[in-house]
Amino acid sequence: MSEQPVDVVLHLREKGNELFTSGQYTHAAETYSSALKQCEGATDTALPLYKNRAACYLKLERYEDAVADATAALKISPDDVKSLFRRSQALEQLGKPEDAYKDIKFLLHIDPKNKAAAAACRRLMIALSTKADVHSTTDGKVTEALKQLLEVGQSQQQRVKAAKMLAVLAQEEAGAEYIFRIDGVSKFLPLLSGDDGELALPLLLTLAHLCDGHKSRASAVLSQVTSETLSSLLASHSSDVSKRTAYVLHQTLTAVLSQDKRDHKGSESAVVMVSVTDINHILQLVLDRLSDPHVCTEGRDGLMEVIMKASAASKEVAVTFIQLGGVERLLQVAECTHHAEKATASSQSTEDRLLPVGPSTRMHVSVALAKLYENCGAHSNIFKEICAAFVSEGVQRESNDAKLAVMSALSALLQGIPDIGGSVFGSTEVMSRMIQLAESEDSTAKRVAAEAMAHAASDKDRCTAILGEGFEVLKQLYKSKDDSIRVRALVGLCRLSSTGGGNVNARALAEGSTLRLYKAARRYLVEKDGKDVELRKWSAEGVAFLALDADVKEALVEDEEALQSLLELAKIGDQTVLYGVASTLVNLTNSYDKPQMNPEMEELGRYAGENIPKPHEKDSDEYVQKRVERLMTAGAVPALVHLSNNTESAGSREMLSRVFLALVIDQKHRGKVVQLGGAKALLPMALNGTDKGKHFAAQAVAKIAITADPRMAFPGQRVLETVRPLVQLLKSEEGLQQFEALMALTNLAALDEDVRNRIVKEKGVHLIESLQFEDHEMLRRAATECMCNMVLNAEVFEMYVKDSPTERVKLMTLFAGEDDVALASAASGALAMLTTNKRICEKVMEVRPCVEILQQLLYSDNTELQYRGAYIVYNMVNNSKEIAEKLMENKGLEILMALSKKPEGVSDTTQLWAEKTLERLVQWGLITPTEGQADGVSDHSTVKVSEDNQ
DSSP states (O other): OOHHHHHHHHHHHHHHHHHHHTTOHHHHHHHHHHHHHTTTTOHHHHHHHHHHHHHHHHHTTOHHHHHHHHHHHHHHOTTOHHHHHHHHHHHHHTTOHHHHHHHHHHHHHHOTTOHHHHHHHHHHHHHHHHHTOHHHHHHHHHHHHHHHHHSTTOOHHHHHHHHHHHHHHHTSHHHHHHHHHTTHHHHHGGGOOTTOHHHHHHHHHHHHHHHTTOHHHHHHHHHHSOHHHHHHHHTOSOHHHHHHHHHHHHHHHHHHHSOOSSOOOSOHHHHHHHHHHHHHHHHHHHHHHHTOTTSOHHHHHHHHHHHHHHHHHOHHHHHHHHHTTHHHHHHHHHHHHHHHHHHHHHTOOGGGSSSOOOTTHHHHHHHHHHHHHHTOGGGHHHHHHHHHHHHHHHHTOSOHHHHHHHHHHHHHHHHHOHHHHHHHHTSHHHHHHHHHHHHSSOHHHHHHHHHHHHHHTTSTTTOHHIIIIIHHHHHHHHTOSOHHHHHHHHHHHHHHHTTTTTBTTOOSSOTTHHHHHHHHHHHHHTOOOGGGHHHHHHHHHHHHHHTTSHHHHHHHHHOHHHHHHHHHHTTSOOGGGHHHHHHHHHHHTTOSOOOOOOHHHHHHHHHTTOOOOOBOGGGSHHHHHHHHHHHHHHTHHHHHHHHHHTOOOHHHHHHHHHHHHHHHSSGGGHHHHHHTTHHHHHHHHHHSSOHHHHHHHHHHHHHHHHHSOHHHHSTTTHHHHTHHHHHHHTTOSOHHHHHHHHHHHHHHHTTOHHHHHHHHHTTHHHHHHHGGGOSSHHHHHHHHHHHHHHTTSHHHHHHHHSOSSSHHHHHHHHHHTOSOHHHHHHHHHHHHHHTTSHHHHHHHHHSTTHHHHHHHHHHOSSHHHHHHHHHHHHHHHHHOHHHHHHHTTTTHHHHHHHHHTOOTTOOHHHHHHHHHHHHHHHHHTSEEEOTTOOSSOOTTOOEEEOGGGO
């Protein structure tokens, strides 16, 4: 910084000081800010400015800003007393007495005579002890929030603020219990109205928190909040209120399906009776409101999410919902998606719709149907019969519009449960009606027919009917001038062309057809006009199926405009695009499951004339790697992150996990994946989803944790969340995956005690130890390296102390003598820490070749091994005279003497510990210094064995 800016900074600083002295804190802070802009990285000059501005912010009660400035000052000078004091003051005001106390304790360590700090320390100790009585403070806050909420004369702003505070308090167990104890729900219930969304949202959130994990409270909420009230809220003009009400129903249903967070004494049968009643009550309410035209699109989609999650959680719920007529009701909602599309296509008024539905409604129906079917158990045949009867009755209706509606329901069924949908579609009756619609003059009929046929053509096993008569119909529909019809027919043709997958011997259409279809789909994909988003979504789905073909994969990654359009489509926030984009990325990266062929069976198949899958040359590793490079350059990671943040579908998450794993296989991509939020997106997928999805995500997390600093890749609490998926990965049958999990856990275990405690809690230690017995040397080595870091944990250390028989200690001792330098280094590193305990030293001595192993370490040409050996010997000599006597036999003393003289190749640290060992031997009276030497042994001392030991 030049002389002139220095003068400017000093002038501004002095001016700021004057303003502060006169009480003009805002102007003073602004003046210090101006001075900081002139500093240009000159930290010494910036230090007092940060401290002074922090003082201004304290006066202005801008405590977060005060913390930020004091922290900035401490980065420059970590021991600065004023900065520590001011940050402590600000943290105390922010309600963080623990953090404030840490700063003040450190300050007193630096400046023990600081009276102001001593007074603050006493005050904080009192505050921390007072905080222990959480219930009393929480009770007061709840009482005050309800008072502000209910008191006559309060402004809307004050009521909303109080309602938000109540929602925060209800999130804590103490707050929730107190709200119930004082009958808080009945007190604020009259304020719960769908007409006042601003107030209703936090109050609904309070109800959701109250129900979370508590059967008794959920039942109490249901008894006080009537069906009429919930129905009114679901029918609110505010979509947010409607969605939040559906969320309350979800939390309530989840609570009555699960165990309470606390134990309840009393009749178990009574609890069960209440739960069954509550479940039926909620399901009937959901069922009734699904077909309520007053419920908005978002509310209806929210109700279907309740069905999805509850069905996945309980088979009883799935069966009950089916018995109540839930399947028919969902299909009726799907029928209305036809009316929505018709209204959109013809600019018809939304008042003509049977039910308000949106772009994602049909997908919600599909997923809800799928969840019900997955969990209905023995009622699966009944489920199929209901679906078949619903469609059969629908296609026989006289009204053409009614036929179109049922075909929309069939499309939803095909998307959600392809087996049932395909079976229904393949019937002669349905197929003939479909062809009639496709050949009619009505454009809406053609579009609905094209869509249903496109969905039915998605699987080789189900598209036999389409390949026959339906194939020609799709070709005719593709010639339509209506793009909405053309694109759907195009997707059907794309799906038919991909039924051979990556097998070049099993193509449904002639060679070259897929590339021509890709070019046709591309035209819609690259459309940038907002009104054509629907066309782009359909084209993306077509490309997803075409991308099973290696030639199409190469064409797409070479087509920069099309690739960018695909990735941009992922960011529009519409869940219905997820399948198309994610499937395409899975295909481009070849991260789908590949058939594992037995060579003998393959040969027999050829002999029998069977169609044996033959991979395309452009699906080789070399081509895949190049495609991954293209995807990374094009921005695939942000697209994947966006998609992962906008789906709760386990199947979709699995696809995204596959792609993430494909991207991080190459080490050079991992840093960029972390930088763009990929690591953060992977963790939830590693913890929740399908078994395969969690496994793929865990593999990706492991690869990142191996090469990236875990504190940077998974900051804060997130680093603890990585432990569970990595421990699960240890159970894999694949050695490479176990190895990578061990490497990642080794890095994590080196961080701090919190991480090591989490590994213990997740039962990772026994899995790690079991891998020490593996035949593969790399697995043994990695497991031992991980245990070397884990022995820093008090609980793990104690496992070695109490080890009986001495298998753990014995294994480490034997590994320390292995020829594998890395394995010996890890094992001796663990022993260096463990032998600080006398009992473990005794266990080491019980291992028959331990003296030879220790001498081998001391003789080693590897300086690291030699140093660790010297440290272990010192620990053992230091802990026990008896052990020391045994170790000095068989040339032990001579080796130590030689190391203490630091011959060539011996490090300073090894020499130091050899000397300390000799000094301890002198203290034990096992050796004596030569005459003329002081007690202890210097670099040039010679020693003689004491008389007792001769």
